[in-house]
Amino acid sequence: MSETTVAEVMARLAVLEDPRTREVNEKHGDDHGVNLGKLRALAKELKTQQDLARRLWKTGDSAARLLAILICRPKAFERDELDKMLREARTPKVQDWLVGYAAKKNPHCEELRTAWFADPDPVVASAGWALTTDRVAKKPDGLDLSGLLEVIEAEMKDAPDRLQWAMNHCLAQIGIEHPEHRARAMDIGERLQVLKDYPTPPDCTSPFAPIWITEMVRRRGDG
CATH class of the missing domain: 1.25.40 (Serine Threonine Protein Phosphatase 5, Tetratricopeptide repeat)
Known part of the structure; x- marks a missing residue:
């Protein structure tokens, strides 16, 4: 070319x-x-x-x-x-597509996940959380799910928007995918009330973690 x-x-x-x-x-x-x-x-x-x-x-x-x-x-x-x-x-x-279409498929994905997760820039950190959420769903072995819930519980309420959204997604994914952590994930969501009032169209699921978890578990029939 x-x-x-x-x-x-x-x-x-x-x-x-x-x-x-x-x-x-x-x-x-x-x-x-x-x-x-x-x-x-x-x-x-x-x-x-x-x-x-x-x-x-x-x-x-x-x-x-x-x-x-x-x-x-x-x-x-x-x-x-x-x-x-x-x-x-x-x-x-652009960030979402870069993470979802490129970083996730790259050989350095796990190295980038851990580096971004701990980055002081909340936008970069949100990418680390997005990759972590993907691992929660697809390859959770080696992840400290209880530790992730502790960080979410302590930091999500006051996190900047992009980072808060990514943490909330991780919270919901833990609750959806891991029954042993579901009650705790639901409790954290209920107490923090993050995205409870987020405007959601009638045919969409609310991003409020307790509703999101409950609905996805219901659809799967494993609740």
């Missing part, structure tokens, strides 16, 4: 820009106006191109960075490269 490919892709993204989509996204802290379905269609057309992904990331444009994540080769990133990218990804959607 020639260097002009970045310019060509940026032109394609500019055509997809929609003011109404941007307005909705900005309410959630995201600064792009490209419909994600159309972005995925463009990624499918471009296919996997690691070099192009790196160059799109360097533009600093959020839509370009989301596209870069979709066409990247997750296992090709070095540990320090992903760490730098996370610290550059200051909007929620």
Whole structure:
């Protein structure tokens, strides 16, 4: 691919820009106006191109960075490269996709999880919590679930929004996946009341941990 490919892709993204989509996204802290379905269609057309992904990331444009994540080769990133990218990804959607689509599939995932989890930057720490939540669900062996609940109990109530949301997700996941910790997770959620009043559409499950846990356990039929 020639260097002009970045310019060509940026032109394609500019055509997809929609003011109404941007307005909705900005309410959630995201600064792009490209419909994600159309972005995925463009990624499918471009296919996997690691070099192009790196160059799109360097533009600093959020839509370009989301596209870069979709066409990247997750296992090709070095540990320090992903760490730098996370610290550059200051909007929620870019961070979420970087963690979910790249970091989770990278050989350095566990090393990054522990480093990010303990980072003083709450946005970076939220990424560590997101990776921890994934382990709670898929690979809990070796995790100190009681210790995680202690940290959540002590710190979630006053944590910044992004970190609080990530901690709350971890709390709910522990309650959903691990019956032996369910009562404690429910109790912590009830006492802290985090996200109890979060506006939730009628067809969606509340992020309030006790409701979330109860509903997911009911659906699984293992309560």
